[in-house]
Amino acid sequence: MATKRFMTLPRHILEGEKAHPEATGELSSILLQLGLAAKLISLEVNKAGLANIIGFTGQENVHGEQVKKLDIFAHEMLIKAMDHGGHFCVMASEEEEDIIHLPPNKKIGKYVLLFDPLDGSSNIDANISIGTIFSIYKRISTGNGPGTLEDCLQPGYKQEVAGYIVYGSSTIFVYTTGHGVYGFTLDPAFGEFLLSHDNIKIPKNGRIYSLNEGNYFSWPKGLKDYIKYLQSNYYDGKPYQARYVGSMVADIHRTLLYGGIFIYPGDRRNPKGKLRLCYECNPMAFIVEAAGGRATDGKQRILEKKPEALHERTPIYIGSEEDVLLVEKFLRESR
Ligand code: AHM
Numbered sequence: 449m450a451t452k453r454f455m456t457l458p459r460h461i462l463e464g465e466k467a468h469p470e471a472t473g474e475l476s477s478i479l480l481q482l483g484l485a486a487k488l489i490s491l492e493v494n495k496a497g498l499a500n501i502i503g504f505t506g507q508e509n510v511h512g513e514q515v516k517k518l519d520i521f522a523h524e525m526l527i528k529a530m531d532h533g534g535h536f537c538v539m540a541s542e543e544e545e546d547i548i549h550l551p552p553n554k555k556i557g558k559y560v561l562l563f564d565p566l567d568g569s570s571n572i573d574a575n576i577s578i579g580t581i582f583s584i585y586k587r588i589s590t591g592n593g594p595g596t597l598e599d600c601l602q603p604g605y606k607q608e609v610a611g612y613i614v615y616g617s618s619t620i621f622v623y624t625t626g627h628g629v630y631g632f633t634l635d636p637a638f639g640e641f642l643l644s645h646d647n648i649k650i651p652k653n654g655r656i657y658s659l660n661e662g663n664y665f666s667w668p669k670g671l672k673d674y675i676k677y678l679q680s681n682y683y684d685g686k687p688y689q690a691r692y693v694g695s696m697v698a699d700i701h702r703t704l705l706y707g708g709i710f711i712y713p714g715d716r717r718n719p720k721g722k723l724r725l726c727y728e729c730n731p732m733a734f735i736v737e738a739a740g741g742r743a744t745d746g747k748q749r750i751l752e753k754k755p756e757a758l759h760e761r762t763p764i765y766i767g768s769e770e771d772v773l774l775v776e777k778f779l780r781e782s783r
């Protein structure tokens with residue numbers, strides 16, 4: 449291995465591949481393309497504050513050109529970056545109702561790509577962190593033709609790779625193949641992602657809980673009891689802390705590094721919560737589990753849920769193992 453101090457994302461991916469002689473190099477090539485797309489989306493996200501000057505998104509800029517909304521830009525950028533390598537048979541995006549087929553003239557491959565191009569995009573105007581989330585599966589349909597909806601509706605434990613990119617005070621690319629979670633920070637001068645978070649392990653428990661307390665009165669009783677328990681107890685001699693960005697990638701990134709729990713529950717008004725199983729919860733659960741954490745919908749492991757529909761939602765309790773086990777106990781006891 450090269451010295452960790454100058455481990456770029458491409459180098460890390462290629463060295464990882466060398467360590468697995470059976471690897472075909474396809475996943476490496478996919479990850480390299482995703483890294484490139486991430487840089488291009490990051491550049492555009494960084495310009496978001498200039499929207500008033502160079503033209504509001506969704507409207508014309510001073511050059512008379514149409515400026516795309518950032519989430520649409522990210523959606524189209526990912527498709528453009530990923531549809532020509534010959535690796536995928538089908539894709540699906542949170543921004544599109546149906547599965548996305550490869551253009552007719554492109555080679556069809558054996559992988560499936562699911563992504564949320566720009567999660568938390570309602571935060572853009574306030575300069576709050578947002579992110580891209582992705583998941584890669586192997587196709588289950590037979591033959592070399594286009595992939596199918598069933599290819600996209602696989603349970604999360606079947607993911608080959610999952611990752612996210614957080615566009616925050618810096619841009620960070622985090623991915624896992626299920627063995628080790630690695631984070632790379634984009635050096636804007638150098639234009640490359642450098643390994644900054646080697647083999648991330650989520651703490652066994654943490655001091656921070658993260659959820660939208662505005663929905664308190666609709667929560668299930670077990671969740672109310674759990675939060676009250678945290679608020680009336682101490683962690684390491686100090687009160688528990690509430691932190692909620694309202695941008696899942698940022699909230700999960702913090703949870704991964706500092707420990708604690710992130711929750712988007714089902715409640716009286718929305719029994720399945722808000723977050724999407726295929727685009728948001730499965731990839732985050734795969735990453736958090738690979739880092740030693742836990743993710744459940746309150747009754748079942750997220751990664752074992754069989755999606756019935758592309759845009760299906762699920763409650764999620766995710767983070768440090770002991771914290772998730774404890775909330776599960778509260779939920780069980782109140783049923
Ligand atoms: P989006 O996919 O429309 O961007 O919504 C998802 C976002 C998540 O990033 C975040 O965790 C959640 O919505 C916040 O929802 P709420 O404002 O209800 O707390």
Ligand code: MG
Nearest residue numbers: 542564567568
């Ligand atoms: Mg989203």
